[in-house]
Every structure is written in structure tokens, then in C-alpha cells.
Amino acid sequence: MSQVVNLIDGSSSVSSEGLPELSVLRQAVADAAEGAYGSKVRYAEGLNMTFGVDLLAVEVKNSEGVVIDLRPDVAGWFDVEHGATDDAAKPVLAEKTSFYEVLKGKHSSNPSKTWGDIRKYGRRHALEQAERVCLAEIAEKKIVMPEGQKRDDPLKAESKGANNLRSIRLRMTEDLSELYQAAKRVEKKLSTEEQNCLVHVSAALVSLGIDLNTLAK
Numbered sequence: 001m002s003q004v005v006n007l008i009d010g011s012s013s014v015s016s017e018g019l020p021e022l023s024v025l026r027q028a029v030a031d032a033a034e035g036a037y038g039s040k041v042r043y044a045e046g047l048n049m050t051f052g053v054d055l056l057a058v059e060v061k062n063s064e065g066v067v068i069d070l071r072p073d074v075a076g077w078f079d080v081e082h083g084a085t086d087d088a089a090k091p092v093l094a095e096k097t098s099f100y101e102v103l104k105g106k107h108s109s110n111p112s113k114t115w116g117d118i119r120k121y122g123r124r125h126a127l128e129q130a131e132r133v134c135l136a137e138i139a140e141k142k143i144v145m146p147e148g149q150k151r152d153d154p155l156k157a158e159s160k161g162a163n164n165l166r167s168i169r170l171r172m173t174e175d176l177s178e179l180y181q182a183a184k185r186v187e188k189k190l191s192t193e194e195q196n197c198l199v200h201v202s203a204a205l206v207s208l209g210i211d212l213n214t215l216a217k
Contacts, residue, residue, distance in 0.1 A: 022046050022095065029114070030102040040114070044078075044122035051077040051092060053122075055130040057137070063209045068145055070138055071154050072130035078119040124155070131155055176205050181215055 025043040032039040053076030060069035077092040084093065096115060103111045131154060137143070145151050183190065183198045190198065202212060 022050055023098075026095075026099050027102055029099070029118075040118050041121045041125070044118045044120075045125050047077055047095070047118070048122050048126055050095075053077070053126040055126065055133055057130065057134050062146065063211055063214075065214055067141075067143055068149075069143065069151060070134040072127050072134045074123060074126040074130050076122070076126060078122045078126075127155060172204070173208055173210060176201055176208075177210065177215055180205060180212070184215075 022043075025039070025046040028039045029036070029043050053074050056073040056075060058071040058073055059067050060071060062068050080089045080092045082093075099115065099118075100111045103114060180198070180201050183194065183201065187195075187198070205212060205215075
């Protein structure tokens with residue numbers, strides 16, 4: 001079964017050498033012409049460097065459990081949603097408030113749309129670095145795709161999180177496997193309808209070439 005693994009232990013600041021302080025980058029977005037791409041990207045990179053990101057990889061395994069690919073994924077400040085109350089979210093939301101303040105009156109566009117763009121650029125910048133680490137790991141560990149199967153460029157996918165980076169086959173395999181294992185853990189408590197559903201989930205996994213014995217815990 002595929003799983004997400006840390007490429008680097010702990011929270012890791014991505015490389016953004018030579019960037020000014022956040023206050024300078026923040027102001028640059030406000031002072032730039034509306035929709036200026038470059039200033040938003042540099043601000044996003046500064047946020048990545050300041051708050052740090054986790055560089056992750058989704059291990060893609062074949063039916064024998066052999067890893068055949070590593071797909072980049074990331075987690076960081078760009079995942080913080082409005083209204084979050086955990087301690088890790090507080091500095092990010094404080095920066096967002098400061099950004100809205102300097103943006104006020106500068107642009108006619110909705111500041112939340114501009115912040116959304118910056119989150120997207122921050123995620124993509126982190127994904128680019130995660131992909132470089134994935135490729136290095138693939139080379140070092142001699143991970144090989146099955147003959148005739150080409151590795152898609154994960155950076156061509158829209159950067160909205162792991163679901164967009166996974167192929168539909170991988171999504172089916174991972175999501176159905178998790179559902180199968182969860183149901184098997186409480187199999188004796190399942191209703192008739194739920195037992196019937198489990199039969200179909202099992203059949204779907206088999207149709208994808210998954211040996212159900214490899215999912216047993």
C-alpha cells in the first residue's frame with residue numbers, strides 16, 4: 001500500500017537565498033501593479049523560508065509492495081485556512097492580517113484572491129524542491145518504473161495538494177485500500193449493507209491487481 005513519507009526529517013525551511021525580509025516583500029506586492037506575478041512569487045518564497053515547509057513524498061508501490069515511484073507532496077503555511085486556531089496557524093494568520101493591511105486601498109481586487117494566489121505560488125515553489133529531492137532519492141535507491149510506463153511530471157498537475165498529484169489509479173488504490181482496512185478492523189460489527197459494500201470494495205481492489213493479503217494487519 002502506498003504511503004506518504006518525509007523526505008527530510010522534521011519541518012524543513014526550503015531554500016530561498018537572497019530574499020529580503022517579509023515586510024519588504026509584503027510591501028512590494030502592495031506597491032506593484034495589480035496582478036504583478038513576480039512580487040507575489042517572491043513573497044510566497046519568503047513565506048516558505050520564514051515558516052518552513054515539510055517536503056514529503058507519496059510512495060507508489062506495485063501489487064508486490066515494491067516502490068516504483070516517489071511523487072512529491074508538501075505541507076506548510078499555505079494549508080492554513082481562515083479561522084484556524086492552533087498555535088502553528090497563529091503566526092501565519094498574523095502575517096495574513098499584516099498583508100491585508102498593506103494591501104488595503106492599493107488594489108481594486110479582492111485581497112483574499114491575492115492571498116490565495118500567494119498560497120498557490122508558495123505550494124508550487126515547495127513542490128519544485130520536493131520533486132528535486134524525489135528525483136535524487138529515485139536515482140540513489142535505483143527506483144525503476146515498470147517497463148512501458150512513463151513517469152508523469154508531477155509539477156504539471158495543478159498545485160492544490162496531494163489529490164491533484166496522484167493519478168486516478170493511485171487514488172483508487174490508496175483510498176479503497178484504506179476503506180478496506182478500516183472495514184476489516186470492525187468486520188464483525190458491520191451491518192448487512194456494509195458487509196455487501198465491503199464485498200464490492202474487495203472486488204474493486206482485486207480488479208486493480210491488489211493482493212488483499214498484502215493489506216491484512
